[in-house]
Amino acid sequence: MKHFINLNDVSDVTELVKLGLEQKANPFANKHLGLNKTIGLLFFNSSLRTRISTQKAAMNLGMNVIVMNVGSDSWQLEFEDGVIMDQGKAEHIKEAAAVLGQYCDIIAVRAFAELKDRNDDYKETVLESFRKYAGVPIINLESATRHPCQSLADLITIEELKTKEKPKVVLTWAPHFKPLPQAVGNSFAEWVLMTDYEFVIANPEGYDLSPEIRKNAKVVHSQEEAFAGADFIYAKNWSSYEQYGQVLTQDPSWKITPEKMALTNNAKFMHCLPVRRGLKVSDEVLDADYSAVIQQAGNRVWSVQAVIKQILEGLA
Numbered sequence: 001m002k003h004f005i006n007l008n009d010v011s012d013v014t015e016l017v018k019l020g021l022e023q024k025a026n027p028f029a030n031k032h033l034g035l036n037k038t039i040g041l042l043f044f045n046s047s048l049r050t051r052i053s054t055q056k057a058a059m060n061l062g063m064n065v066i067v068m069n070v071g072s073d074s075w076q077l078e079f080e081d082g083v084i085m086d087q088g089k090a091e092h093i094k095e096a097a098a099v100l101g102q103y104c105d106i107i108a109v110r111a112f113a114e115l116k117d118r119n120d121d122y123k124e125t126v127l128e129s130f131r132k133y134a135g136v137p138i139i140n141l142e143s144a145t146r147h148p149c150q151s152l153a154d155l156i157t158i159e160e161l162k163t164k165e166k167p168k169v170v171l172t173w174a175p176h177f178k179p180l181p182q183a184v185g186n187s188f189a190e191w192v193l194m195t196d197y198e199f200v201i202a203n204p205e206g207y208d209l210s211p212e213i214r215k216n217a218k219v220v221h222s223q224e225e226a227f228a229g230a231d232f233i234y235a236k237n238w239s240s241y242e243q244y245g246q247v248l249t250q251d252p253s254w255k256i257t258p259e260k261m262a263l264t265n266n267a268k269f270m271h272c273l274p275v276r277r278g279l280k281v282s283d284e285v286l287d288a289d290y291s292a293v294i295q296q297a298g299n300r301v302w303s304v305q306a307v308i309k310q311i312l313e314g315l316a
């Protein structure tokens with residue numbers, strides 16, 4: 001594996017899930033791989049899970065880890081070509097990425113969508129600029145439109161918990177007052193579509209994900225219809241793709257409650273976290289035995305460890 005920015009960088013999803021499970025079973029077996037190698041983690045946005053799980057995974061593989069909050073710890077970066085830099089941004093990505101590539105063997109980047117212009121966000125300027133200018137492998141720690149480390153952890157969790165070969169997996173929109181990116185929903189849909197699970201997306205009218213991402217997935221506008229017989233419920237809010245970045249509804253009837261979970265086939269509840277209790281999901285669901293959110297977050301270590309391992313093997 002050269003980079004891990006989106007699914008195009010992955011040759012075999014099933015093998016990568018297996019590799020994640022192997023990392024979990026034997027976390028320190030490959031400590032030699034990262035010896036005297038450095039990973040730089042760059043955060044344009046806040047993080048708890050991604051930041052700590054990636055540090056831990058890199059340390060499990062013997063790597064040195066440098067973490068930087070871009071903007072507050074560094075210069076503000078300019079991404080546009082050909083501009084006269086007479087405003088607030090003091091450094092261009094061309095130099096910044098190339099310089100960081102001198103210090104780091106792998107660079108991992110988090111940079112969320114701005115949700116102002118759909119074309120701009122879906123161009124993935126930040127991650128693609130690092131790919132272009134850094135000269136070292138790039139890992140996506142959640143970009144404008146994708147969160148592949150999360151999706152790999154999600155598939156690892158489903159593999160651990162599934163009780164049948166082809167479970168019914170439901171991705172459901174849940175209400176929120178702020179416009180949130182589509183990255184987690186997009187990625188989850190893309191990665192589940194690489195499996196042979198039954199897959200249904202439930203969201204209100206106006207919230208359909210990009211047609212290029214949901215492809216032939218079944219989309220329904222009724223949670224009750226989607227939840228019937230489901231083995232996994234994966235909740236997430238996203239803002240509208242069609243009316244880009246807008247909150248079209250905060251309909252509380254889309255909140256995940258024990259009554260909704262009772263419609264399922266004793267489904268496990270999943271959410272990438274952080275989650276606002278009582279808003280998207282009721283306390284009773286998050287506190288129930290069927291909630292898998294902590295196991296899911298724990299698996300973030302093994303997903304990114306599998307990715308870093310494959311990249312380190314490519315560097316050797």
Ligand code: CP
Nearest residue numbers: 047048049050272273
């Ligand atoms: N799920 C996830 O990416 O969590 P953080 O935003 O805390 O990293």
